[in-house]
Amino acid sequence: MPWFAEIISSITFIAWLFLLLCRGLYWRMDDRLTATVADDLCGPSKWPKVCAVVPARNEAAVLPETLPSLLLQDYPGEFQIILVDDHSEDETSDVARAIAQTFRRADRLQIVKAHPLPNGWAGKVWAMQNGLRHVPADAEYILFTDADIRHPASSLSSLVRHARKRRRDAVSLMVRLHVKSKWETLLIPAFVYFFAKLYPFRWVANDKRKTAAAAGGCILVRRELVQSEEGLTPIAGAVIDDCSLAKLIQSRGGRLWLGLGDDVMSVRRYATLAEIWDMVARTAFVQLNYSVWLLIGTVIGMILLYLAPIVTGIAGVCLALSGYTGWIWTGILGLAAWCIMSCTFVPILRWYQLSPWRAIALPAAGFLYTLMTADSAIRFWQRRAGAWKGRPYEIP
Template sequence: MSVIAGVSLAAWLWLLVGQGGFWRTDVRLPRGGGEPAVWPSVAVVVPARDEAEVLGVSLPSLLAQEYPGRAEVFLVDDGSSDGTGELAGKLGAEHGGLPLTVTSPGEPPSGWTGKLWAVRHGIALARERTGAEYLLLTDADIAHRPDSLRALAAAAVTADLDLVSQMARLRVRTGWERLIVPAFVYFFAQLYPFRWINRPGSRTAASAGGCVLIRSTAVTAADVPDAIRQSVIDDVALARAVKRSGGRIWLGLAERVDSVRPYPGLGELWRMVSRSAYAQLRHNPAVLAGTVAGLALIYLVPPVAAIGGALAGAWPLSALGLAAWAVMTGSYLPMLRYYGQSRWLAPLLPYTAGLYLLMTVDSAIEHYRGRGAAWKGRTYARPDATV
């Protein structure tokens, strides 16, 4: 056990200094270049399926964008059954602001996820009607501050970026949201360190699907969304496609972009994670086993060694576990501060990681039961099982 606890501590020390500073929360939109002399035209594409619950907050925030250039909003109703399209039309008439088009692509053909089929339809319509230089791909549960689009466009133009994405600040109000949501972003950054993503020569690529501003020419060069039409984790696939095609990408934490989707209980948060966790592991049982072992070694061994060693009087073991637990706790504090949460949640990260481990295993079980990647009435099989 002392050897295992020592390996866990060594792993945490390496993560702290060698994993792209994943724990830091100071990666924000580039602002050094000022503002562009000429503002580019932007088409905002919003795929929406059964989003009437949140659309009353998110859509007016897009229509109210204070953007100096030309901008239009295209909401793509992806077969909603709750009146999402009708509500969008009413909100556009009531709030005014940017021009709004509400459209529907029909059911996706085989080999396409519903969201990407909606995005494809929205991009094609936006290009046909506006010839926009940039496209803002944003989800229907994302609210934007009035200057959000202006800040995104300024960063893209002045830094010469083909894709600019922000990780929306997720809602954190209930007890379960406080326990699980900051950790979700922390784990994402650990898998995809933002500094590595933003380095032109790095192979690491990811974006946050709730807020992606992409140059129209980069869409063509990367052949998206067609090239990623089966991807359940479409934001990561999009960024990889753009980077592979030679585009420059950037991802950071948001200051002007917020998710308004509520996750009041553990069940909603569980489904959010488990629906795509096994897809992240490429539906590979060996990768799943390695992931479970890795999560246990990194997150569960430290508290078990610290507490178990103390109870057994094995003080060297307890010291190793306590040291690893302390490093883990310290690395989590910046994310809790970003979300305005109590620092006393930091020592509970092993418990949260244990929940994520169970969610990942559940994701694999649901996949083999034929219910993997289920979302709003649709279930997506492993890509090679579809085509």
């Protein structure tokens, strides 16, 4: 039925043309924050006091790679770090304390123990809430950063400069995730690409839009927007804590900015497909608000966007070359959609210093992420709660 295939290929081509031109130019990936860019901005005449809150659960293995980068920040103003030990079953607190003493920065680090997790609270949000209780009232900014994030020495100065210059109340960075293994190479750039398409960075920074998003690895926010009487209570049960926090900040009148952090890196490694699969399956169905209809729509949309162009493009061209001329436009439109898809993926590949030719494999990543999303729903229906660091998520 060439007419039906031509309709499908037309839909996918129009969809990719729309995404290319009308989705906030999400694919450009030029909203970045680097030390070089920050140096061009005017530094504040008086550097505000900043307090970092680091939720940490069973992070003894990664802290030697990351905690020194926070302790050795060259920030000109007052800077304090509160590491919240979230009921770790390893030596997280002892390792952190030893690192601070080794680098002679014990005065900069405060280690607090999280209170027992109450019903209705997600573990990381509760750890952040515990950290907020120890933030001094004279701090102007709070830096929420994960324990697996390694910062350059100028990271905090760059964030504060950017927030002041752009008049933003919250500045968040999508850090450079670890990409070494074959599965990381295939799936991690695609993860950032899908996130940017869902939450275009330009739209997040546009005060006329309601798009609210953040990347949980690095969020600088004005203290008064999160340290209040209710604190983080409105997002207590949020599994996807970063975007929920961004929405909370926006609801309280905060102005957001989200971009790529060239020099800020995650040391968390995902060597196998199973590790990445579990990471996505834990939260994918949560992102869809546990909606069956959104799940169905997502699966259909992913098939049309990422699989249909290949099938219609290759099949249409092969059939046209075999003498079935009615398939020529099916093949052309399918290949055109595949071409647009690949071109929009190239900027994020370049950011990860990967070959642009890897863009042709984006449909394979899209197919795997579709399966992960479906598996996330199946786990929910089977009452198999996801878990992080050995602590199961609550299933509503």
